[in-house]
Amino acid sequence: MAARALDWTDATCPVARTLDLVGDRWSLLVIRDAMDGARSFTEFQRRTGIARNILTDRLGKLTAHGLLAQRTAASGRRQEYVLTDAGRDLFPVILTLRQWGERHAFAPGEPHSTLVDQHGIQVPEIALTGADGTPLNTDTTHVRKTA
Known part of the structure; x- marks a missing residue:
């Protein structure tokens, strides 16, 4: 994954860069739940109790940084989120x-x-x-x- 953030906490430290990407509570809980099979916005919200606006932000951030990908669900009626290789890592x-x-x-x-x-x-x-x-x-x- 190419670096997408322009303002790193510590540009030379892999730990700091990683925390910039996934270091807040909600991001890691979304990743945890994706690993446990959650796919839909509603499912992530139900499992974590996260507010809709925060979940929207975290899903967008995790998708923008290549940890999650969006795809059309099998029903064809909504989008779902799946882990990428970077997310599975x-x-x-x-x-x-x-x-x-x-x-x-x-x-x-x-x-x-x-x-x-x-x-x-x-x-x-x-x-x-x-x-x-x-x-x-x-x-x-x-x-x-x-x-």
């Missing part, structure tokens, strides 16, 4: 946020949803490792600026 981000939330945003024993695979088995914790198998974390990585 956010799956590990959503999964990581979900797993962080499971560990830190609920009291012990408090009920919450879980993500399961196609066999109904809970998705395992993500474990990031380097090419040599070394665990990756804030102690084993650093940012290198490119020219």
